[in-house]
Amino acid sequence: MTKKVESDQKKLILVIDDDENVNRILKTALEGEGYDVMCALGVDEAIAYIEVRRPDLIICDIMMPEKDGHDFLKELRGRPAFSDIKVIMLTALSDFENIRKTVSAGVFDYLTKPIESSKLFGVIRNAFNEFYEW
Template sequence: MNSKQKILVIDDEEGIRDTLETILSLDGYDVTTAINGEEGIKSAEAHIPDLIICDIMMPIMDGYEVAKRVRENKEMVATPFLFLSAKASHLDFRKGLGAGADDYLIKPFRNEELLAAIEMRLKRVKSLTDGQKSLEDSINNAKHIQDVILPMDSALENQFKDHFKIYRPRDVISGDFYWLKERENETTFFAVADCTGHGVPGAMLSMVCYDKLNAVSAENRSISPGKLLTKVNGMIYDFMLANQKDIPIKDGMDIALCEFDSDKKSVVFSGAARPLYIITDQEL
């Protein structure tokens, strides 16, 4: 129980509203009441309660419509919704749950049953919320790791004095990346990769590709861009199929790789499903 948790009671019977408000207030909840469905929707949208208790048979707007409207609101799509009604048939119960309710209690009700149902629903929401927060924290940590791995802006500035960068991941973490490698022969590799997947799966595949680019370029110091991509492609393919030969690979990696030689003022290009565009004097 949490004294800060807000419960909205929607019922056209004053006696029921007063009884519920007393029971719930004594148990530490912050209670708001509404006399019909229309007023209940207005109150819910204005205050976003932690849980809603709603009658079914009410004037102006019945409980089924209230449940539908609540579920259509993005801020309340997961808000626990309990029907409290005198309609007691099995079909009524099924219709209530089908309308979007999480639970269905019958009037007259026992205080213990009501409070137990409320506590269970609020605990479940808290568990889901905590799990969501943990997932979001993990994804944000993964983004930090990904940001650390990508070339620093200072490294790009050192290699390319006149440049700009547009890097806008669709999700928190990205399946796309860019890669920079200074070579002992005083040339520089630079790659831009586009993963066909997104989010966590795309980011994981991009990190595998990033690692293989580093490994192959370190072991083969004079390798050309074309041979580098061919080698990396084979390594990734072998890696993906090593222990999961029966599972198809759904995502791939498109990549453009250039080797820049500042002394010769030359560019050697190799691409996998990515072309190279050269613009000189504002002409393509």
């Protein structure tokens, strides 16, 4: 069992997925780990949230209607004030071309659904350089 080393301020994670169930599940799980969580159902909603409150980390799906995760990365990286926010792609796509395209766009990590919560939490802790006591 791990014990989280507390920090002064909760980290904010933005989850972007067009599936409300995925957002709800991730929000519940991440809040259980001590994070603040915002959820967006698409790229435009996510950009609007980011302009109001800058997240510390973004978890984004690729396959979404209208604008996809690749479009989101282009928009995010094109905004100097937000271009340094770490992004974890969490998607059902596991083909080489999507992985190559996404990783070359500068994501922190590329994870495929379904994913075990322990693996996701480990990648998030790594992104935040958080240390845990065993």
